Amino acid sequence: MKNILVIGSAGQIGSELTLELRRIYGGDNVVAGVRKTKPSEKLTSTGPCEVVDALNTDALVETVKKYKIDAIINMAAILSATGENNPMLAWDVNMNGLINVLEIAREYKMKQVLVPSSIAVFGPTTPVDNTPQETILKPTTMYGVTKVAGELLGDYYVKKYGLDVRGLRYPGIISHETEPGGGTTDYAVAIYYEAVKHNKYTCFVNEDTRLPMMYMPDCLKATLDLMHADFSKLEHHCDFNVGAMSFSVKELAESVKKHMPGFEIDYKPDERQAIADSWPNSVDDSLARKEWGWKPEFDLDAMTQDMLKEIKIKHEKGLI
Numbered sequence: 413m414k415n416i417l418v419i420g421s422a423g424q425i426g427s428e429l430t431l432e433l434r435r436i437y438g439g440d441n442v443v444a445g446v447r448k449t450k451p452s453e454k455l456t457s458t459g460p461c462e463v464v465d466a467l468n469t470d471a472l473v474e475t476v477k478k479y480k481i482d483a484i485i486n487m488a489a490i491l492s493a494t495g496e497n498n499p500m501l502a503w504d505v506n507m508n509g510l511i512n513v514l515e516i517a518r519e520y521k522m523k524q525v526l527v528p529s530s531i532a533v534f535g536p537t538t539p540v541d542n543t544p545q546e547t548i549l550k551p552t553t554m555y556g557v558t559k560v561a562g563e564l565l566g567d568y569y570v571k572k573y574g575l576d577v578r579g580l581r582y583p584g585i586i587s588h589e590t591e592p593g594g595g596t597t598d599y600a601v602a603i604y605y606e607a608v609k610h611n612k613y614t615c616f617v618n619e620d621t622r623l624p625m626m627y628m629p630d631c632l633k634a635t636l637d638l639m640h641a642d643f644s645k646l647e648h649h650c651d652f653n654v655g656a657m658s659f660s661v662k663e664l665a666e667s668v669k670k671h672m673p674g675f676e677i678d679y680k681p682d683e684r685q686a687i688a689d690s691w692p693n694s695v696d697d698s699l700a701r702k703e704w705g706w707k708p709e710f711d712l713d714a715m716t717q718d719m720l721k722e723i724k725i726k727h728e729k730g731l732i
């Protein structure tokens with residue numbers, strides 16, 4: 413692939429993935445597709461940005477033609493918590509947007525499409541520890557429903573049309589560049605910002621909530637490793653489990669306290685507790701390790717040290 417379009421470039425993963433792809437493929441060869449959110453100066457100064465809405469087929473085709481796009485990364489999604497407040501919007505963006513991307517990729521003979529999935533595909537009847545890749549997928553959120561359907565759709569385009577479609581089930585992603593929005597796992601980012609700004613945090617899930625999590629450098633590594641894997645060697649395509657760590661909120665708070673002894677946390681669970689409770693504690697990512705050599709690098713304490721260092725810099729600069 414030579415010319416890549418990242419849809420959802422202003423988002424938590426999209427913003428950093430676009431910059432990383434530009435470092436690899438060259439700034440002019442990676443188009444940042446944004447919708448409402450204004451792209452950061454880092455995005456606008458390192459390569460082309462276009463207003464791209466996966467629901468606007470004509471505009472999407474115009475961008476594909478203008479930049480001779482031969483690979484699309486579709487990071488645009490309505491996440492779990494927002495999706496429960498507006499299920500039809502989640503279905504529209506996550507499914508109708510995806511089908512537009514897949515149809516355009518088929519029609520314009522794209523070299524690759526990346527369709528991210530999520531641990532949200534699992535539900536309360538899924539085995540909760542070391543969740544296998546092949547298992548019960550009965551999610552209880554609209555976001556999870558769209559991610560199961562997205563995996564099936566992506567695999568269909570592989571088998572029916574021979575299109576190179578790939579996807580991985582992201583756990584909760586933690587980063588300090590672009591704050592997430594509308595997710596259930598957002599607490600695992602907010603805790604660091606609140607610790608630096610106020611030395612305390614009121615968490616919207618209880619202290620025993622344990623979820624699979626991943627630091628952004630590992631998220632980028634997993635995404636790029638999958639993108640660059642030999643397609644002919646992949647037995648799976650759009651549904652790879654990828655794990656890095658699994659921790660409870662209590663363990664996360666303890667990790668923060670190692671660096672900020674006075675940090676205090678209290679708990680006021682809200683509607684997101686039920687979503688978190690429907691997801692697994694940890695995942696089995698042995699197939700990703702076998703098929704494309706997945707191996708995470710960051711553990712909880714290494715992540716906490718880096719997150720607090722970077723967020724303190726943003727705070728000292730008055731950026732937060």
Ligand code: VAH
Nearest residue numbers: 491492530583595596597
């Ligand atoms: C969410 N951050 O909370 C997303 C993610 C595994 C969760 O898909 O909805």
